[in-house]
Amino acid sequence: MKYLCLGYFDREKMDSRPKEEIDAVMRECGSHLEELYKSGQVIIDAGLAHETKVLRREKGKVKVTDGPFIETKEMIGSAFLIEASDMEDAIRIASLHPATQVGAGEQFGWRIEVRPIHYFEKREGKD
Numbered sequence: 001m002k003y004l005c006l007g008y009f010d011r012e013k014m015d016s017r018p019k020e021e022i023d024a025v026m027r028e029c030g031s032h033l034e035e036l037y038k039s040g041q042v043i044i045d046a047g048l049a050h051e052t053k054v055l056r057r058e059k060g061k062v063k064v065t066d067g068p069f070i071e072t073k074e075m076i077g078s079a080f081l082i083e084a085s086d087m088e089d090a091i092r093i094a095s096l097h098p099a100t101q102v103g104a105g106e107q108f109g110w111r112i113e114v115r116p117i118h119y120f121e122k123r124e125g126k127d
Helices: 011-015 019-038 087-094 103-108
Strands: 002-010 042-047 053-058 061-066 074-083 111-116
Touching (some): 002 011, 002 087, 002 103, 019 103, 074 087, 087 111
Antiparallel strands (some): 002 074, 002 111, 042 074, 053 061
16 A cells, blocks of 8 residues: 655744755754655655645636645655555654654754555656
């Protein structure tokens, strides 16, 4: 079964720190990402930019606005897709992610949300 894992952070807390401090914390992530990848169960991993556009249908037309749609301190900073036998296995794999392994992440509100995927379609020739 496939699981979508979303990595969250508190943007306000991270933005309040000097760039050098954030860069040092992010350098700690590399070895943990390697362990996650070595599990052989990561299908795709993506870091997400802050820019967001929200699309919705309104009065018969698609409307595009700047996001995030809901005002919140918590932002999605990463998304990764894994293959796991069940939720317990998915939690084990997701717990290898830097969000749960790097101690400094706690002060920035790092966390991972694990969600089972009900269907998944891979289209040939599409990346």
